[in-house]
Amino acid sequence: MWQEIVKHYSSAIIVRGGASESAIQLAERALGVKFTSDLKTLLLESDGIEGEYGLGIVWPLDRIVEENLSFRGSADFKELYMPFDCLLFFAAAGNGDQFAFPIHAGGIHRDDVFAWNHEDDSRTWAAPSLSKYLEWWLNGKLTI
Numbered sequence: 001m002w003q004e005i006v007k008h009y010s011s012a013i014i015v016r017g018g019a020s021e022s023a024i025q026l027a028e029r030a031l032g033v034k035f036t037s038d039l040k041t042l043l044l045e046s047d048g049i050e051g052e053y054g055l056g057i058v059w060p061l062d063r064i065v066e067e068n069l070s071f072r073g074s075a076d077f078k079e080l081y082m083p084f085d086c087l088l089f090f091a092a093a094g095n096g097d098q099f100a101f102p103i104h105a106g107g108i109h110r111d112d113v114f115a116w117n118h119e120d121d122s123r124t125w126a127a128p129s130l131s132k133y134l135e136w137w138l139n140g141k142l143t144i
Helices: 002-009 021-031 037-045 060-072 075-078 129-138
Strands: 054-057 087-092 097-104 113-116 123-127
Touching: 002 037, 002 113, 021 037, 021 060, 037 113, 060 075, 060 087, 075 087, 075 113, 097 123, 113 129, 123 129
Parallel strands: none
Antiparallel strands: 054 087, 087 097, 097 113, 113 123
16 A cells, blocks of 8 residues: 555655564564554555655654654753654654654554654644655655
């Protein structure tokens, strides 16, 4: 399903082999949050989606873990930005901004995708779901 969505917009997009269920469970434990069902199914089908010029449209599972732990653990970021433990970053916009799901009360209870702006630390609603994020990002409707 996910590969069809992205291939509809560009043949230059790279999809990979899927992540394993056990790897996803390890990632969820490492980050202390259950992924949305859409993010899980996407990662099971393709461990990340890469756009032109290496753009991380959806990061591979290991990068999701790495980036989130880095953002949450950075002493410099703690001085510059609001806390990041309320976001699960899963993609980059290519300009320093990131896309994320909101974490509330230890879980992701909404399918909404937010954009985090690295310059002013704003967190802005970007799409109602992962599928709409992909559609809007790939067809140019979503710009940041």
